[in-house]
Amino acid sequence: MKILILGGNGMLGPWAVKAxxxxxxxxxxxxxxxxxxxxxxxxxxxxxDVDGVVKAAKGMDMIVNLSVLRPHRQIAFxxxxxxxxxxxxxxxxxxxxxxxTTGPHFQMVGQQYEEWDFDLNPDMPPAxxxxxYAHTKALGQEICRVFSERxxxxxxxxxxxxxxxxxxxGGPEAPVVYHEDMVPFSTAWQDCGTAVRAAVEVSEERxxxxxxxxxxxxxxxxxxxxxxxxxxxxxxRPRYQVExxxxxxxxxxxxxxxxxx
Amino acid sequence: xxxxxxSAASATAQIIIGALGGMHTLRLTxxxxxxxxxxxxNELGHESETDELVTGIDAIVNIGYQGQSGSNTHxxxxxxxxxxxxxQAASDAGVKRYINISTLKLFQDHEENLVVTEKWRSDPPAExxxxxxxxxxxxxxxxxxxxxxxxxxxxxxxxxxxxxxLAGSDDTAAISHGxxxxxxxxxxxxxxxxQWQDIHVQSPVDxxxxxxxxAARLLPELAGRLSx
Numbered sequence: 001m002k003i004l005i006l007g008g009n010g011m012l013g014p015w016a017v018k019a020x021x022x023x024x025x026x027x028x029x030x031x032x033x034x035x036x037x038x039x040x041x042x043x044x045x046x047x048x049d050v051d052g053v054v055k056a057a058k059g060m061d062m063i064v065n066l067s068v069l070r071p072h073r074q075i076a077f078x079x080x081x082x083x084x085x086x087x088x089x090x091x092x093x094x095x096x097x098x099x100x101t102t103g104p105h106f107q108m109v110g111q112q113y114e115e116w117d118f119d120l121n122p123d124m125p126p127a128x129x130x131x132x133y134a135h136t137k138a139l140g141q142e143i144c145r146v147f148s149e150r151x152x153x154x155x156x157x158x159x160x161x162x163x164x165x166x167x168x169x170g171g172p173e174a175p176v177v178y179h180e181d182m183v184p185f186s187t188a189w190q191d192c193g194t195a196v197r198a199a200v201e202v203s204e205e206r207x208x209x210x211x212x213x214x215x216x217x218x219x220x221x222x223x224x225x226x227x228x229x230x231x232x233x234x235x236x237r238p239r240y241q242v243e244x245x246x247x248x249x250x251x252x253x254x255x256x257x258x259x260x261x
Numbered sequence: 262x263x264x265x266x267x268s269a270a271s272a273t274a275q276i277i278i279g280a281l282g283g284m285h286t287l288r289l290t291x292x293x294x295x296x297x298x299x300x301x302x303n304e305l306g307h308e309s310e311t312d313e314l315v316t317g318i319d320a321i322v323n324i325g326y327q328g329q330s331g332s333n334t335h336x337x338x339x340x341x342x343x344x345x346x347x348x349q350a351a352s353d354a355g356v357k358r359y360i361n362i363s364t365l366k367l368f369q370d371h372e373e374n375l376v377v378t379e380k381w382r383s384d385p386p387a388e389x390x391x392x393x394x395x396x397x398x399x400x401x402x403x404x405x406x407x408x409x410x411x412x413x414x415x416x417x418x419x420x421x422x423x424x425x426x427l428a429g430s431d432d433t434a435a436i437s438h439g440x441x442x443x444x445x446x447x448x449x450x451x452x453x454x455x456q457w458q459d460i461h462v463q464s465p466v467d468x469x470x471x472x473x474x475x476a477a478r479l480l481p482e483l484a485g486r487l488s489x
Contacts, residue, residue: 050334073307077342085337088387112407129408130349135401139341142400143393150387 001025003200004060006047006087007067007079009034011163011172012102015193016066020200029056030067047083050090057090062200064100070133077136084140088147098154100199101144105159105185105215105225107137114224121226122159122213141213148211156199157213161185163192166240179248184222185215188240192216198234206233221246262449263288265318267305267347268328270295273362273441276422277322280442285449290314292329292339305343311350318356320449323347325398326364326391326418333390340394344401352410360448361402363395363417365434365461365471373433378472379459406457413456414448419463419471433470436463440486447480454479462487 002025008017009030014037020026021040028034029045045052047067057063065087069079084101091099109120110129128138141157148155162183163171169186170176187195195216214230218238230236249259262285268274269289281287289300296302303314315321329339351359367383385396399415406413419436421428428435444462462476463469465488477484 048334073346074342077338077345081341082334082337085334089333092387110407127407128404130345130404130410135345135404136341138404139397139400142397146385146393146396147387149384 001061001200002059003027004057004063005029006045006053006063006065006083007031010066010068012066012068012160012189012192012196014038015189016064016196017193018190019193019197023197024200027056027060046078047086048078050082050086053086054090054093057087057094057096060094060096062098062100063087063091063096064102064196064200066102066196068103068137073132076132077139080133080136081139081143084143088144088153091153092147092151096153098156098200099144100156100158100196101141102158102160102196103137103141104133105161106131106134107141108159108213109225110134118223119226120224122157122215122229145211152210154204154207155211156202156207157211158195158199158216159213160187160192160216162187164188164240164242164245166190169242169245178244182242182245184220184224185217186220186242186245187217187238188242191218191236191238191240194239195230195234195236198236202234206235208233218242262286262319263317264449265290265315265321266324267291267321268324269300270297271324271328273324273327273422274322276438276441277362277445279438280446281322281449284446288314288318305339305347307346307349311346312354315347315351315354315356318351318354320358320360321347321351321356322360322445322449323362323398323402325361325402326366326395328362336390336394337397340398341401344398348401348405348411352405356411358449358454359402359405359411359413360445361398361413361415362445363399363415364392365417365419365463366392367396367399367417368471373468373470376472377461377470379461379475403457409456412454413458414454415457415459416444416448417459417461418444419461423464428464428466430467433466433468434463435466440464440483443483443486444476444480447483451480 008028029043031046069075108126110127112127128134144155166188218241264285265288270291290303293302402413419434473487
């Protein structure tokens with residue numbers, strides 16, 4: 001499959017590329033230069049450049065939008081909102097049947113949900129609130145929904161929250177803390193990437209509608225959020241369960257009988 | 262009351278300015294290049310200029326549909342980012358009420374015989390950029406209301422706007438200039454509103470398309486002029 005990836009040089013991009021590069025024909029785009037280790041096709045492109053995205057999407061079977069910008073007011077709207085608009089215009093222009101967009105879980109699960117409820121699932125009506133990152137991403141998702149309803153474009157939205165390195169369960173922004181109150185929506189980077197592959201490859205028959213969202217995290221015991229749909233529909237099986245974050249078993253047992261008796 | 266009106270150079274704003282001018286102290290604003298006379302030019306950016314624009318304002322009347330023109334990306338940017346900036350500044354400044362002027366055209370694809378009210382989900386067409394961005398402006402407003410940062414009235418007006426002439430026989434959603442002015446006057450002062458309030462308004466015409474009972478209930482001074 002020929003896949004256009006937008007915003008591919010961020011945090012998630014390399015893991016998505018790793019999961020798909022041997023199975024699909026990828027054109028990676030980003031406003032920044034690619035990582036030196038990347039050897040595939042690349043085009044410099046800002047995701048809010050509507051005409052540029054339309055041109056890059058010509059001949060593609062699918063578009064995957066991994067772009068994200070959080071803190072800056074202007075650029076957050078340019079990337080998170082206008083980026084999805086550009087993607088959907090391109091999909092409509094070239095009759096591309098499926099697009100995949102990504103974002104933080106709170107573009108759907110805003111404070112209204114998160115501070116009150118459990119078993120939160122990706123089929124709830126979005127309630128992002130006004131936090132800049134969540135709000136701008138939610139606007140992008142809404143644009144996708146409208147285009148999907150009008151033009152029959154399959155939209156798959158993958159929602160993430162806390163990404164972890166598999167080797168120590170630390171994140172890029174904070175050191176690892178074991179046995180404390182973890183984010184109950186944490187996922188290893190490798191698994192974040194394979195979720196994109198699962199969304200690319202899932203058959204249309206398995207999707208209940210033209211606009212489907214999925215929470216991407218492994219089986220966690222909190223029951224704050226619900227990943228059942230992701231496993232059932234996408235068939236996604238995370239390799240890492242980030243268990244050391246929510247289980248107090250000793251990491252350096254004195255012997256093989258530790259906790260056996 | 263001190264009222265800020267956005268997109269003040271637009272035709273819709275001019276109708277509203279004419280109606281409110283004698284009753285309230287108006288502050289008018291629009292993007293640079295569209296300003297003249299008393300209209301303050303403002304980009305609605307996230308810097309202090311927007312904060313200053315809303316200082317001392319009690320209510321904002323925002324033209325959320327057909328207040329601006331230009332490229333698709335300009336319209337999308339205006340009705341998302343700039344609306345966010347304005348609402349954020351207004352919330353920070355303690356502005357009490359934000360009236361978003363939207364359109365009943367968001368329901369135009371529903372069959373005419375359906376009893377469409379505020380409880381129906383709107384259906385914006387992706388191919389009509391003016392309606393798509395009107396929908397997006399509503400979305401931005403609703404999240405500010407959801408977070409209880411400001412009270413928002415989303416006033417969806419019928420179409421076409423008719424001045425002195427009578428509505429044509431096909432204009433089953435028409436609204437008169439007078440009704441536009443009266444409805445906004447009433448919305449500015451009514452007290453019984455929840456944090457986010459959709460209100461549909463059109464003039465009483467033959468084969469009236471949209472139900473206006475919510476407007477009649479919440480805006481009693483308008484009730485006698487609406488279709489019962």
